Amino acid sequence: MDPCVREARESDLDRILQLIVDLASYEKSAHEVKTTTKQLRTALFGPQPAAYALVAEWDKQVVGLALYFRNFSTWEGVHGLYLEDLYVMGEYRGFGLGKALLMSLAELTLERGYARLEWAVLDWNQPAIDFYRSIGAVPMDEWTVYRLSGAALAAAAATPVTS
Amino acid sequence: MDPCVREARESDLDRILQLIVDLASYEKSAHEVKTTTKQLRTALFGPQPAAYALVAEWDKQVVGLALYFRNFSTWEGVHGLYLEDLYVMGEYRGFGLGKALLMSLAELTLERGYARLEWAVLDWNQPAIDFYRSIGAVPMDEWTVYRLSGAALAAAAATPVTS
Numbered sequence: 484m485d486p487c488v489r490e491a492r493e494s495d496l497d498r499i500l501q502l503i504v505d506l507a508s509y510e511k512s513a514h515e516v517k518t519t520t521k522q523l524r525t526a527l528f529g530p531q532p533a534a535y536a537l538v539a540e541w542d543k544q545v546v547g548l549a550l551y552f553r554n555f556s557t558w559e560g561v562h563g564l565y566l567e568d569l570y571v572m573g574e575y576r577g578f579g580l581g582k583a584l585l586m587s588l589a590e591l592t593l594e595r596g597y598a599r600l601e602w603a604v605l606d607w608n609q610p611a612i613d614f615y616r617s618i619g620a621v622p623m624d625e626w627t628v629y630r631l632s633g634a635a636l637a638a639a640a641a642t643p644v645t646s
Numbered sequence: 647m648d649p650c651v652r653e654a655r656e657s658d659l660d661r662i663l664q665l666i667v668d669l670a671s672y673e674k675s676a677h678e679v680k681t682t683t684k685q686l687r688t689a690l691f692g693p694q695p696a697a698y699a700l701v702a703e704w705d706k707q708v709v710g711l712a713l714y715f716r717n718f719s720t721w722e723g724v725h726g727l728y729l730e731d732l733y734v735m736g737e738y739r740g741f742g743l744g745k746a747l748l749m750s751l752a753e754l755t756l757e758r759g760y761a762r763l764e765w766a767v768l769d770w771n772q773p774a775i776d777f778y779r780s781i782g783a784v785p786m787d788e789w790t791v792y793r794l795s796g797a798a799l800a801a802a803a804a805t806p807v808t809s
Contacts, residue, residue, distance in 0.1 A: 488807055503720045503721075507721060512721070515721050516720075516721045517721065517722055517723060518719075518720060518721060518722065518723030519723060522723030522724065523723060526718060526723065526724075533716065533718045533725055534718040534720075550718075550720055552716075552717060552718050553696065553715075554715060554717070554728065554730075555689060555696045555697040555713075555715050555730060556681075556730075557666045557679075557681060557697075557713055557730055557731050558666075558670060558675070558678050558679045558680065558681060559680055559681065560680060560681030560682060560685030560686060560689065561685065561689075562696055565717065567717075567718060567719075567720055568720050582805075583807045585802070586802050586803070586805040586807055587807055589794060589799055589802035589803040589805075590802075590803040590804075592794075592799060592803070593799060593800060593803040594803075598795060599793055599794060599795035599799065600793070600794045600795070600799060600802075601791055601792065601793045601794070602791070602792055603786075603789040603790065603791050603792070604789065604790055604791075604792055605788055605789060606788050606789065606790055607788070615792045618794070618798065618801075618802050619794065619797070619798025619801065619802070620792040620793060620794045620798065621792065621793050621794075621795075621798075622790050622791070622792055622793075623766075623790065623791040623792070623793060624790065625768055625769050625770070626766040626767065626768060626769065626791065627766065627767055627769055627785050627786065627787065628764055628765070628766050628767075628785070628786040628789065628791070629764065629765055629766070629767055629778045629783040629784065629785055629786070630762055630763070630764045630783060630784050630785075630786055631752060631755075631762060631763040631764070631781065631782065631783045631784075632761060632762035632763070632784075634782070635781065635782025635783065635784075636752055636755060636756060636762065636763060637756060638781075638782065639748070639749050639752035639753075639763075639781050639782070640749070640752040640753040640755070640756040640757075641753075642745075642749040642752075644651055644746045644749055644750055
């Protein structure tokens with residue numbers, strides 16, 4: 484059985500949400516997923532898509548997901564792709580589906596003339612890190628992402644700009 | 647003189663590119679900026695903008711820049727804003743322009759019902775880190791961004807998906 488990677492369709496929505504929750508569980512954060520099928524439909528298939536998805540099939544079942552969006556490099560002057568979620572269901576790992584999803588995304592990046600493909604990895608996820616290094620991905624070791632959300636975001640938003 | 651933060655206009659393009667190069671110099675990477683004014687015009691003011699910019703003025707001169715784009719949270723089901731470049735020219739630092747740009751972006755994030763504002767910081771940029779922590783931004787310490795580009799991207803793209 485060969486893996487099949489294709490663009491996600493609207494009929495995949497429930498399954499995609501399930502894969503998002505499964506991935507969050509693996510990251511010990513399933514309780515943090517608040518996304519509804521309706522929100523996901525708007526994001527992926529609405530008039531102005533916020534994100535895009537490839538799915539991997541095995542035996543006609545969707546068992547893997549690569550959810551991504553476009554970012555922008557001020558140094559290169561062109562887009563890149565940012566892979567937000569890459570996930571393959573536990574019992575289907577080891578058959579090359581994750582690799583197939585990532586390689587398909589690399590192909591898409593290059594086809595469109597974009598400069599780079601990026602994604603974030605949890606520092607304790609050694610099997611993933613080993614795989615990413617093996618294909619030549621470079622860790623942005625010097626950089627840390629900062630996040631403003633919740634009460635701190637609201638407080639910042641309420642700060643007068645002139646002072 | 648109060649700082650003024652406003653949306654970037656097409657007439658700001660040359661100045662915006664200069665600020666991008668200045669920031670890259672500060673990050674010891676000016677030689678890596680390949681972006682042209684034309685690319686930047688398409689990205690910021692084309693029919694399908696890839697990115698957006700706020701500028702800070704001092705004495706009617708553009709001296710600061712916040713360049714950002716929309717990302718997407720699969721856990722929240724909504725957009726966030728990702729601040730790609732935040733920069734204020736050296737001689738105009740200390741007057742609150744950087745803070746005014748960031749707070750304006752926080753306001754925009756909240757107004758649109760987005761979940762969060764994120765950005766990456768160089769680990770040796772302690773003044774910036776201190777400032778970001780002081781407003782309640784949280785470092786995503788457990789995560790590292792991996793990047794696939796150049797020859798490694800081309801090799802990945804050429805890998806057959808079925809094997």
